[in-house]
Amino acid sequence: LIPDDVTIQVLCQAREDLITRTIEAVSGARRVIFHLYNSTSTLQRRVVFGMSQPEIIGLATRATELVKRYTQPLVDAGTDVVLEYSPESYTATEMDFAVEICAAVMAAWGPTPDKKIILNLPATVEMATPNIYADQLEYFMRALPNRDAAVISLHTHNDRGTGVAASELGLMAGADRIEGTLFGNGERTGNCDLITMAMNLFSQGVDPELYLTDMARIVAVSEACTKIPVHVRQPYAGELVFTAFSGSHQDAIRKGMNHVESGSDEAWEVPYLPIDPADVGGSYRETVRVNSQSGKGGVAFILENYFDVHLPRELLLELSPLVQKESEADGGELKPARIWDAFIRELVEVTGPYQLLDYEVRSVGGEREHCVARLQVAENDVKIEGEGTGPIDAFVNALASTLNESINVVDYQEYALNEGSQAKAISIIKIADSKANKCFGVGISPNTTTAAFKSIIAALNRLWR
Template identity: 50%
Template sequence: MNYKKYKKFETVKLKDRTWPDNEIVKAPIWCSVDLRDGNQALITPMKIEEKVEMFQLLVDLGFKEIEVGFPSSSQIEYDFLRLLIDENLIPDDVTVQVLTQAREHLIRRTFESLKGLDKAIVHIYNSTSILQRDVVFGKGKEEIKKIAVEGTKLVKELSQEFEGKVILEYSPESFTGTEVDYALEICEAVMDTWGATPDNKVIINLPSTVEMDTPNVYADQIEWMCKNFKDRERVIVSLHPHNDRGCGVATTELGLLAGADRVEGTLFGNGERTGNVDVITLALNMYTHGIDPELELSQMNHIKAIYEKDTKMEVPPRHPYAGQLVFTAFSGSHQDAINKGMHAYHERGQELWEVPYLPIDPADLNRQYEPIVRINSQSGKGGVAFVMDTVFGYQLPKALQADFAKAIQNISETEGEVSPERIYDTFKKEYIDNETPYKFIKQRLIDISDEGEYERRAEVTIEDRGVMKTLVGYGNGPIDAVKNAFNSQEDFLYTELINYSEHALTAGSSAKAAAYIQLRPKGSAVCEYGVGVHPDITTATIKAMISAMNRIHKYMKKEG
């Protein structure tokens, strides 16, 4: 790789920059270019009905300026705009924008397409960069400036004949490869020709047509332009960043810090080469800082579905905010932190969203909590516990979390990702439906507090290797009495209670309780958990105790 064939483009040296100390405090003017930049970047451009559906989506999302196409470039572009106008599909609060090169016949054809509108943005452009002046046009600076000025004169002339209001937008295309003083000279000439005033502003769009440098350099260019316009109040400074270096979002954010008022971009960053700037990511970045993005993005799956249907493009699974996996954690430490953070957020009734690894609440995008944690061989006990809690309602004790996570990891190392359903089925098999060698049949607890030193008498009927037995025990509570009933039998392992917990699984008349019992055989280091589920908490506890004993027998049999 011969890196010496490349060189850095020399740009403005801004010594008194102020943008690093600024903050984004409000949303910019948004302009969607999905129907123009986005559409021309598709392998198969959208059909008219698809463009109509996309236009309606953009309106629903809250875009007030939408570039609908390049109507002078093709009949389908022309017909699409005419359909929007003739079918009265453009809301009163939405302004459509049309693009055209600064060439006479294209400008005239563009105005033909606009008939019947009460307002429109006419966006003219010509390339101004050093490279394109040299190798594409073979023209000098004055000749290039003349193209922009003559195009502006014609738009002004035709706008006087137009029944509605025309807002002029001008782009020195390939601005990032243009000397800033020359770009300023052309833009000032355009504004003077138009007669721009604070009440009749011109949109000056400063595109990063090709992203040529780090985002801070673009910010310097934007701040230099904003400081050097002879009358900043007659200008709406617009950004149109591309993503050649993969920095489109950062470039735009820094451009806003540098003083820009407006952003042109696309949903999910669709555009030429590596794409335009991604408006959804930009807007939601603002949202996570407590700023109203002034776009309605709460139905993210719906937005993504229409986008993918009409563009035939797919949103990558790790795309910010919208990707299938962006609210998914496989790492065990991440899962544990998310689990604890979610519990803390709900238990404390916090107003501010603060959950580790989740900069935004998935529910704000109408996405679900259940898919946040997915389980594979990299997952830990926190992730498994989160699935069992949020999906199935089981609040596993810590020791049980660790024990059960090992079983799931063994499965994932062989099979890959483990679904919630598989996790639950494994849990039931290991801890609930564990009936060998002992199977619970029924129980009876009797209050004997008036008869002697014990408060409870437990009568527990079980099936022991196919033989029915009723065990009797005494204790100061149900758990103590049942444990003593088992320990009183010579052929049973004498066990000690290590941990016990319980909670309700569901609400209502059919509510069930889950009980967790950890037992240890006397004189042994083996500890096993059992789980019982039943509408009656005492029965659930007894079932959990029997399950734990069965697991101890299984372990000791395995160990010989």
Template identity: 50%
Template sequence: MSFDHRKYQATPGVAISDRQWPNNSLTTAPIWCSVDLRDGNQALVEPMTVDQKLRMWDLLVKLGFKQIEVGFPSASQPDFDFVRALIDGNRIPEDVTIQVLTQAREELIARSYEAMDGAKKAIVHVYNSTSPVQRERVFGMDKEGIKAIGVQGARWVKEYAEKYPNTEWSFQYSPESFSSTEVEYATEVCDAVIAEWHDTGKPIIINLPATVECTTPNVFADQVEWFCRNVKHRQDIIVSLHTHNDRGCAIAAAELGVMAGADRIEGTLLGNGERTGNMDIVTMAMNLYSQGVDPELDLSQMDEIIAVAEHCTNIPLHPRHPYAGDLVFTAFSGSHQDAIRKCMSKQGDDEHWQVAYLPIDPADLGRTYEAVIRINSQSGKGGVTWVLENDYGLNLPRWMQIDASRKVQAAAEEISGEISPQQIWELFEENYLKPVDGCAMQNFALSQDNAENDGRDALKLIFDYQGKSVEITGQGEGAISALVNGWRDHYGDTVEILDYSEHALNSGTSSQAIAYVMLSVNNTRYIGVAAHRDVVSASMQAVINAAAQSQAEAESQRKAG
């Protein structure tokens, strides 16, 4: 086998020197048409069952699609039966138009109309292939012969519509493989089809498919703009696009194609479709949404969309899929987490969204902020701080953030994986809240005697240590100062308070306070944390938790020596 690029040639560009689409912007949503039930279904290893089709239909209606391609009823009995089920079951809302696809063959067109008999509004979508490779190698016909197929198909579509006068019909034509067809010839064929339908008074849709994506999106936009400039009766037709994702640019091609003059977009939810897939309507719609443009689809319950799509297609969604994937709003990087946390704290309800690394508010899609910050070995203090603050109500001082993040990062490195919020809390409890060697305060008495203590507070405190009761007494300016002085007197340690912080817990435990203290004991720093319904008790237990670490280390050294 060889990997030789010389086997291929570039797709020709379009002679258009004064293109206008680069100067245009997307300011309104296009007309959306879902093809999940036809193009998406025919691409599945296991096509949808009737129940799955009905579930997909209900979702598409709920999301706000007004045009839905429901099948290829002339080619498949299940598709025929499904179209009938929608009509006979009165499942089509008044403002929704169904669409069916058919080749330009009379018996298939007749069967399509039979399937849609009784529909209030329907689009008959007829197509034939126009590209050179299809003309020459598949059909063995010249340009006139291919054009004649399209024209004859348009005539049959018009004639059979007259047999079903109670339906509000629209006609649609696709020059299949438009993106691979000479743009002048594709326009010539479309003009001939439009001429057949122009005097019927029926809405006309000309759909320009990139059946196979064969070049860059800008060239496709040139093709669309050239067509819109040169097709006859442009003001009387709706120009539609149907892009595929062979080069990974279906969304970009559709967006640039709308900038080039197209009015309508066909695609599927989350991009399911043949080969690399169809144009992803969810992503394109959310791209509009992120720019302040109403997508005219309700995508607020993204998890429901994913659940239905996965159930009906049996295709799992990639965790990095734009907007919808499990990880798309997740930050593992420490610097990203810190920036998100800071921006979120400043984001106002009455201002435009301005949060670093989050192009949209995850809450708009029904996502919670719990999944935004996730912790692994790449995470920093911002992520750990976010989890402890949002999940457990802890407002850590900066020095506490640094120390806690180091411990969490070490644990993540040890397991070479992600640390859950529950695991972070367990690490916090083990390293800070759990009393060292059972060093837990039992009770205390705090009094003030101006005569004996020069106005200072006098403390008497009893705590358990290694199963024994220990009593400390001390004096100072406040309970913490008295405890530090009493500890120094009792153990002979040099103790200094370097920093202290406390606050009320606000995560369903507002009756409790939590205190953080950084001590220097014999010139070594220790951190202690404690929670209690009384802030003074929390503060003193935090001091004990920090100071007891020094005693534990000293005892360990004595045993080792």
């Protein structure tokens, strides 16, 4: 049942009956780490076991000899058995005694540089800052005889909230191996979160040699197995860890993403995003979500990344307060569809006195165009007619000559929303009336001229508000 390239690890107290049962359980495995432990702290020696230091050493060495004797048939049958020993509550143990008992276990087991023992040094209960743990580890490794025959392993808990930090400093002190759990699950406040630990290394350019590119799948499996939900703020894995609601943060992320996409710098440098969300299977779209704290940057990001709509800054300054007001009224986050609806309502399908029904444009010689259009004006069907140097100029002149709507186009941009035969054009126009009142309007249509005319009507309707 266990693939040959998988190493299983079993945990066992230093008791003969448990040792024999555990060895029976691993019979037939290709490679086994047998993890033996007994507590060595001053408190547990005094209160729990009522044993002296020599007695605790005797307990550990006798158990080691039992493991060695009872696993010999497995070794003879081809099983690779590695002993791991933990002086439990290591951080609450006198350092010289921790070295002494581990050296005694090594002597009983007989490791070599080619066949090493694992010495696991647990912070069973966090009792100090991470640097103290690192100092204890450094002292231990300097004092341990036959250091080259041992793999120094770390096993931190999170009682003070620094399980990952303690493990990181322990590595810097010279440790070789880390034990932990997915998302920090474990007894009491849990253990070192291996996901956070690995991704911290990854973010600094160190390959943790773990497959973490489908974080959503890892989260799903963990939640299914433990029945414990992963918190939305869990580093690297939570639903909101790459998400900004703050307006200034959203604006910085948007500009940073544009910088990355320009290809001007190979390094990942985006404000507020320490890693590329795509590296863990995330979406850039989820980096910005809009609520009442968001500004123009958030609105722009949603429109650009979900709908390929790029609005000028001046128009974003008009639209974002409207979106913010809607979010405040709603009392929470606005999904992209709601932002799109607000964009359409406020800038495209604007309620007002005018509605474009149909039109016809034809060339009348040179660069002149003649436009005939039908508008619904309030309850009336009105025909307008005019000429100009292009369709837009002809339409504007028709509005002026028939409806006395004297306007000038002061800004105009047009681009395709998508590609292929189903592509639509978007027209963004800014107009000014005879009193210098200015307003934007947006038109969307498969036909570029229709999009332009619709944007003018939308802008006019906004002027009438």
